Amino acid sequence: xxxxxxxxxxxxxxxxxxxxxxxxxxxxxxxxxxxxxxxxxxxxxxxxxxxxxxxxxxxxxxxxxxxxxxxxxxxxxxxxxxxxxxxxxxxxxxxxxxxxxxxxxxxxxxxxxxxxxxxxxxxxxxxxxxxxxxxxxxxxxxxxxxxxxxxxxxxxxxxxxxxxxxxxxxxxxxxxxxxxxxxxxxxxxxxxxxxxxxxxxxxxxxxxxxxxxxxxxxxxxxxxxxx
Amino acid sequence: xxxxxxxxxxxxxxxxxxxxxxxxxxxxxxxxxxxxxxxxxxxxxxxxxxxxxxxxxxxxxxxxxxxxxxxxxxxxxxxxxxxxxxxxxxxxxxxxxxxxxxxxxxxxxxxxxxxxxxxxxxxxxxxxxxxxxxxxxxxxxxxxxxxxxxxxxxxxxxxxxxxxxxxxxxxxxxxxxxxxxxxxxxxxxxxxxxxxxxxxxxxxxxxxxxxxxxxxxxxxxxxxxxxxxxxxxxxxxxxxxxxxxxxxxxxxxxxxxxxxxxxxxxxxxxxxxxxxxxxxxxxxxxxxxxxxxxxxxx
Numbered sequence: 001x002x003x004x005x006x007x008x009x010x011x012x013x014x015x016x017x018x019x020x021x022x023x024x025x026x027x028x029x030x031x032x033x034x035x036x037x038x039x040x041x042x043x044x045x046x047x048x049x050x051x052x053x054x055x056x057x058x059x060x061x062x063x064x065x066x067x068x069x070x071x072x073x074x075x076x077x078x079x080x081x082x083x084x085x086x087x088x089x090x091x092x093x094x095x096x097x098x099x100x101x102x103x104x105x106x107x108x109x110x111x112x113x114x115x116x117x118x119x120x121x122x123x124x125x126x127x128x129x130x131x132x133x134x135x136x137x138x139x140x141x142x143x144x145x146x147x148x149x150x151x152x153x154x155x156x157x158x159x160x161x162x163x164x165x166x167x168x169x170x171x172x173x174x175x176x177x178x179x180x181x182x183x184x185x186x187x188x189x190x191x192x193x194x195x196x197x198x199x200x201x202x203x204x205x206x207x208x209x210x211x212x213x214x215x216x217x218x219x220x221x222x223x224x225x226x227x
Numbered sequence: 228x229x230x231x232x233x234x235x236x237x238x239x240x241x242x243x244x245x246x247x248x249x250x251x252x253x254x255x256x257x258x259x260x261x262x263x264x265x266x267x268x269x270x271x272x273x274x275x276x277x278x279x280x281x282x283x284x285x286x287x288x289x290x291x292x293x294x295x296x297x298x299x300x301x302x303x304x305x306x307x308x309x310x311x312x313x314x315x316x317x318x319x320x321x322x323x324x325x326x327x328x329x330x331x332x333x334x335x336x337x338x339x340x341x342x343x344x345x346x347x348x349x350x351x352x353x354x355x356x357x358x359x360x361x362x363x364x365x366x367x368x369x370x371x372x373x374x375x376x377x378x379x380x381x382x383x384x385x386x387x388x389x390x391x392x393x394x395x396x397x398x399x400x401x402x403x404x405x406x407x408x409x410x411x412x413x414x415x416x417x418x419x420x421x422x423x424x425x426x427x428x429x430x431x432x433x434x435x436x437x438x439x440x441x442x443x444x445x446x447x448x449x450x451x452x453x454x455x456x457x458x459x460x461x462x463x464x465x466x467x468x469x470x471x472x473x474x475x476x477x478x479x480x481x482x483x484x485x486x487x488x489x490x491x492x493x494x495x496x497x498x499x500x501x502x503x504x505x506x507x508x509x510x511x512x513x514x515x516x517x518x519x520x521x522x523x524x525x
Binding site: 049051075076077078079081082083089091102103105106107108151 | 418419421422423424425426427428429432
């Protein structure tokens with residue numbers, strides 16, 4: 001479970017990225033974070049990933065408060081979370097296989113044959129079964145996004161965060177990407193930050209709508225209303 | 228191994244500067260270590276030699292030498308006195324120069340002086356014994372080993388002090404160069420390191436590739452410098468052999484274990500290599516640790 005309790009995030013220049021935001025997300029829930037650019041969607045994702053800590057308020061993930069400086073707990077948290085970054089963060093000097101396997105290798109619990117098996121499963125799920133040995137520069141934007149998703153979902157991490165996963169993609173590719181997330185529904189907690197109105201509205205999932213760092217709406221099976 | 232080679236190829240000049248810094252440091256430190264070992268073993272050898280040696284004129288009667296020997300033994304200041312006759316001196320000479328028949332042809336027992344080799348009970352008696360011998364008739368030369376020992380000790384101490392200061396400077400230089408080189412490589416991999424942190428990689432996992440590369444460079448530097456030194460030693464061995472003529476073996480005594488320094492033994496070479504390797508890898512580890520520390524804050 002993810003709990004945000006009156007969370008404030010203020011950056012050094014004085015701007016409030018989040019202002020007294022409170023919500024709870026249950027395990028295996030599917031949630032959209034919506035809002036215009038600068039609303040605070042990415043900030044929420046980064047707080048969950050413990051890239052930084054809140055200025056005020058409490059954030060708890062599975063009863064552990066993330067402001068703690070316990071390095072082992074932070075590591076353990078990040079190993080539970082798969083992230084699809086807005087800029088993909090795919091490493092160009094590694095093959096598709098190596099990029100995805102990285103997610104399993106850092107944990108270091110699986111032997112190489114098991115890693116191979118898991119990577120193949122992930123590639124099947126994202127419809128890239130024959131792209132193992134290809135380098136990222138040889139892929140299209142949609143394929144890169146699928147590799148990023150594969151890396152985030154491999155190894156069955158409990159929480160999946162996606163920051164604008166359809167940001168630079170055409171509508172057809174965007175829907176293909178969302179179908180992948182739909183396949184994972186109910187198997188892990190999924191939180192997607194998006195400003196794609198059509199996709200959010202047609203998915204009929206819980207919507208947390210943000211504006212200027214404040215949570216203005218929290219609706220189950222909600223819609224993203226621009227006004 | 229493939230990753231290490233690939234990383235070196237990506238930043239060849241940085242890797243080369245790191246390798247050269249390590250190489251020079253380890254080359255000089257190994258050379259200093261071997262020189263000091265040699266000097267200390269030479270010192271130990273000289274300390275086993277007679278402390279005072281009196282050489283007599285070749286025409287002196289043996290009775291006179293025996294009288295001096297008796298006086299010394301009765302003085303209470305001497306632990307042992309050994310008489311070497313001309314014949315015995317010639318036998319010793321033949322043994323030392325058995326590989327040089329030309330030298331043997333030119334020398335006979337008659338021209339070699341008889342001598343007395345004296346060991347004092349305490350070092351403070353040595354000057355007195357030497358003075359006494361110089362005043363005796365028929366004494367041609369008195370060799371006071373203490374002079375040689377003192378000179379060698381002074382040389383060894385100077386070398387050790389200079390070496391330590393030079394050593395510290397070299398270690399610092401090698402560490403700084405290696406740290407800078409690794410920092411540059413880390414800067415190139417900044418994105419990857421950032422990603423690794425965010426997907427839950429431990430500090431050790433992030434450090435591992437840089438550690439592997441600097442250990443590899445350290446190993447290469449140690450081995451190259453060691454091979455070069457051994458090559459020099461074997462090349463100059465005939466010169467060293469003639470310089471050390473008369474000394475069959477040199478040892479270092481370490482806690483009841485005798486380590487042969489000369490002629491070169493595999494054990495000594497092995498120990499030198501292992502110590503250099505340990506030292507080289509330690510520098511590599513410290514440099515990598517400091518270079519990566521900045522990037523591993525959570």
